[in-house]
Amino acid sequence: MSEQVNSDAPAPQATVTELFLRFGMIGIMGFGGVGPWVRWLLVERTGWYTEEEFVNTFALANFIPGGNVIALATIAGVRLRGWPGALAAILGLCLPPAILVCAAGSLYLRYSETEIAQRILGAMAAAGAGLIVAMAIKLLKPMRGSVRGLGMTAAVFSAAFLLQLPLTTILLVLGPVSLALALVMRS
Known part of the structure; x- marks a missing residue:
């Protein structure tokens, strides 16, 4: 992206x-x-x-x-x-x-x-x-072409499908991680 x-x-x-x-x-x-x-x-x-x-x-x-x-x-x-x-x-x-x-x-x-x-x-x-x-x-x-995007997709898929975590947990944990990675990678 x-x-x-x-x-x-x-x-x-x-x-x-x-x-x-x-x-x-x-x-x-x-x-x-x-x-x-x-x-x-x-x-x-x-x-x-x-x-x-x-x-x-x-x-x-x-x-x-x-x-x-x-x-x-x-x-x-x-x-x-x-x-x-x-x-x-x-x-x-x-x-x-x-x-x-x-x-x-x-x-x-x-x-x-x-x-x-x-x-x-x-x-x-x-x-x-x-x-x-x-x-x-x-x-x-x-x-x-986005390692971050594909990585976050894999993390969310793993959390939802493999670990069967609730959506709220996934959003609360991986949402901030995704935002932090976006900020770090822009710098």
Whole structure:
């Protein structure tokens, strides 16, 4: 992540309506894992974020309490259109899926014991896992040349997967370590 972001460059423009509609599309398409869709929207589809800006914003969103994708939508909305943009992004991300979840929940209560429902849920779980793995790979790409970034990724993976430490412990220990390494390596 050696690329320097030009903070003086104007952010690409988006309307409040566009934020609502695009995040609404993500909310509908991204059941079970919208993170990869948000990355696709912000970086690949619209160019509203560079890869490095997205990785940094995604990291920040993971440290903020609450849902990380909602935090990411809020940050993106504020950056692109201020507080009205944040509200539009959050509503777009949450409202359409909330309506669909209510409908799906009603169907699930009625048909959950059927074999076809069980097969559908199994397939959805596999698709969600695949999306998470794909996003992890995309997030690692900008860190190819960063020993610190890859080292912190390995440390977090080891703490979460191998040691099975709680997320709070990982954040409280490795968050300050990551910040200290960033400060030392800049000097």
